[in-house]
Amino acid sequence: MTLTYDLYWSFRSPYSYLVTPRLIALERDFDVAARVRPVYPIAVRQPDFFTSNDPLWLSYFLRDIGRSAAFVGMPFRWAQPDPVVMDFATRTYPLEQPYIHRLTHLGVAAAERGHGLAFLEAVGRLIWSGEVSGWHEGDHLARATAEAGLDLAELDAAIAAEPERYAEIVATNQTAQRDGGHYGVPLMVFEGEPFFGQDRFDQLQWRMEQHGLTRR
Secondary structure (H helix, E strand, O other), X not given: OOEEEEEEEOOOOHHHHHHHHHHHHHHHHEOEEEXXXXXXXXXXXXXXXXXXXXXXXXXXXXXXXXXXXXXXXXXXXXXOOOOOOOEOOOOEOOXXXXXXXXXXXXXXXXXXXXXXXXXXXXXXXXXXXXXXXXXXXXXXXXXXXXXXXXXXXXXXXXHHHOHXXXXXXXXXXXXXXXXXXXXXXXXXXXXXXXXXXXXXXXHHHHHHHHOOOOEO
């Protein structure tokens, strides 16, 4: 029997980028399938989240993300541009977010077409690997989308035709995410149990093995 789990994932999260190849390998090698449920990042959902944090939170995060990428052997550079637009003068996040809303809705559209995980991997790599600057320019995003077996123009057209529906799906995902047991990403929820963070992948697989995970 195919095991399934909910994957809550953000295009602004480098940790989401880091876990995705392992999730793809898990699905390739074992009888398991992700229900891809893209969400907006915490900076969009809770704009005051970072302003209320201890300053050590950010310094540790910046150290840890580089170390975590090196540990799993993945290239990493902070996204250029950042998928979330920030006003550095006020350290606030404008309501108008030209990148992250589009990316998140594209993730929803990809998931609806059965290519969600592949789309997360290809676009996440485009944004976070450092292979290109200006990931939003030229044909970079179209090429990454094609890697996932999809057509960017078709996805954009579908979203433009029903923008409210895609926003509602994201809102539903975010409610389900909290119901699943955490607000952060990546979050994998299997059999009602939340596994938060790319460093919980091994525990996720371990729990699946206890539920009869089998090789393909």
